[in-house]
Amino acid sequence: xxxxxxxxxxxxxxxxxxxxxxxxxxxxxxxxxxxxxxxxxxxxxxxxxxxxxxxxxxxxxxxxxxxxxxxxxxxxxxxxxxxxxxxxxxxxxxxxxxxxxxxxxxxxxxxxxxxxxxxxxxxxxxxxxxxxxxxxxxxxxxxxxxxxxxxxxxxxxxxxxxxxxxxxxxxxxxxxxxxxxxxxxxxxxxxxxxxxxxxxxxxxxxxxxxxxxxxxxxxxxxxxxxxxxxxxxxxxxxxxxxxxxxxxxxxxxxxxx
Numbered sequence: 001x002x003x004x005x006x007x008x009x010x011x012x013x014x015x016x017x018x019x020x021x022x023x024x025x026x027x028x029x030x031x032x033x034x035x036x037x038x039x040x041x042x043x044x045x046x047x048x049x050x051x052x053x054x055x056x057x058x059x060x061x062x063x064x065x066x067x068x069x070x071x072x073x074x075x076x077x078x079x080x081x082x083x084x085x086x087x088x089x090x091x092x093x094x095x096x097x098x099x100x101x102x103x104x105x106x107x108x109x110x111x112x113x114x115x116x117x118x119x120x121x122x123x124x125x126x127x128x129x130x131x132x133x134x135x136x137x138x139x140x141x142x143x144x145x146x147x148x149x150x151x152x153x154x155x156x157x158x159x160x161x162x163x164x165x166x167x168x169x170x171x172x173x174x175x176x177x178x179x180x181x182x183x184x185x186x187x188x189x190x191x192x193x194x195x196x197x198x199x200x201x202x203x204x205x206x207x208x209x210x211x212x213x214x215x216x217x218x219x220x221x222x223x224x225x226x227x228x229x230x231x232x233x234x235x236x237x238x239x240x241x242x243x244x245x246x247x248x249x250x251x252x253x254x255x256x257x
Contacts, residue, residue: 056254057236059212060153063197063221064163067240068147068180069140076139083135084125094122104166107191112167132168133175142179145243149250149257151183156255160186162206162219164196186210197221198229207233218253220246 065071077088084091095101100122109115112129120126150159161184163169170189174181181187190196193205207214214234221227222240230237238249251257 054252054254057157057216057218059158059160059210059217060150061160061162061206061217061219061235062146062150062184063219063223063226063240064161064165064169064177064180065140066222067143067220068150068161069142069177072139072141074139076135079135079138080123080127083127083131084123086124091123094124095119098122101166102196105164105190105196107194110167110191112171115166115168129168129172133172136168137176140177142177146246147179147183149243149246152257153250153255154183157218158186158212159184160188160210162188162197162203163190165189166191197226198223200229200233203230203233203235207235 062068074088077091080091080095081088100118103109104115109118116127116129116132119132153159161173161180166189169176170187170192173184173187188206188209190202192209193202195202195205197203203214203219207217215236217235219227219230219235219237220240221230221237224239227237227239236253238246240246247257
């Protein structure tokens with residue numbers, strides 16, 4: 001039987017950090033290591049759990065509908081139907097199912113006047129800016145918990161809204177959603193970038209406009225596909241399914257709450 005060979009590194013390794021100490025002077029004493037190691041992280045086998053410190057993001061980007069507010073499309077359709085004296089199903093078919101709103105979200109109608117004119121044509125009745133805003137705003141119920149959290153995060157990082165929407169939301173958020181407008185000074189809509197979520201290019205163009213690096217940003221959206229698109233663009237992202245999960249993730253991102 002061959003004699004057992006002692007590993008030089010093992011012989012000179014430090015029992016406290018588990019790294020070879022050869023060539024680094026005398027092995028550190030337990031006293032020195034006790035200052036560095038948290039006993040709460042020690043496993044039953046004596047090793048310590050590795051802890052990776054997360055750098056807090058410098059920018060938090062919120063989706064609007066069904067994150068900052070509860071959005072009821074049916075209520076909006078009924079309000080528009082009353083204006084045009086048609087059914088809510090007629091409104092949906094003419095404005096949404098036709099692809100008009102999708103095209104507007106991607107920059108097809110960058111001017112408010114052109115957008116409203118086409119909206120009215122499809123609705124079968126001319127619609128004013130105030131009527132459009134009223135019909136949309138009544139479908140939006142502020143999510144007070146998330147708005148309050150956003151306000152707190154805004155004391156530790158910059159904030160922005162990024163929503164798949166056209167020029168009216170971009171330019172009239174103060175009337176449409178004043179609760180969010182008070183908190184968010186940076187507001188971006190997909191029409192500005194010629195594409196929309198979940199296209200990774202939309203996030204890239206957004207961050208180029210803001211002047212921020214993807215890995216310094218945390219994006220929050222209720223649609224899983226939008227979250228996946230953000231991650232493909234290099235952003236940290238959270239799929240919003242409830243407030244408790246959002247709070248937990250905010251803490252994991254390094255925010256003090």
